[in-house]
Amino acid sequence: MARVGVIEVNGISCRVPGGDVLFRDVTFRVGSGEHVALVGANGAGKTTLFRAICGEVRIDEGSVHIDGRVRTMSQLVGWRDEQRTVRDLL
Numbered sequence: 001m002a003r004v005g006v007i008e009v010n011g012i013s014c015r016v017p018g019g020d021v022l023f024r025d026v027t028f029r030v031g032s033g034e035h036v037a038l039v040g041a042n043g044a045g046k047t048t049l050f051r052a053i054c055g056e057v058r059i060d061e062g063s064v065h066i067d068g069r070v071r072t073m074s075q076l077v078g079w080r081d082e083q084r085t086v087r088d089l090l
Contacts, residue, residue: 005032005068007053012062014045014052022048026062 006029013024022045030036038046051057053064054072 006030006066007070008065008067009053010063010065012049012052012059012064014048014057015060024061032068 008029010027012026014022016022026049028036038049040046048057050072052059053066054070055064
């Protein structure tokens with residue numbers, strides 16, 4: 001039996017600490033086995049979106065549903081340790 005995992009993001013919005021809207025009405029679905037990329041300018045909210053999906057950032061509107069398990073790694077973890085591989089860090 002195939003392993004099922006889905007991430008559903010439905011109309012989420014987030015504000016920056018000062019109150020300005022960073023993004024609004026973001027909706028997408030990533031199904032089991034799918035590969036996706038998130039591309040945008042610096043400061044557009046890519047990291048905040050991922051943090052919102054993982055529950056690290058409060059969303060102002062909408063919902064996130066995860067069927068399965070989400071695992072993340074910080075962007076700069078181990079970046080100065082040239083002796084370690086990505087596999088070591090995982």
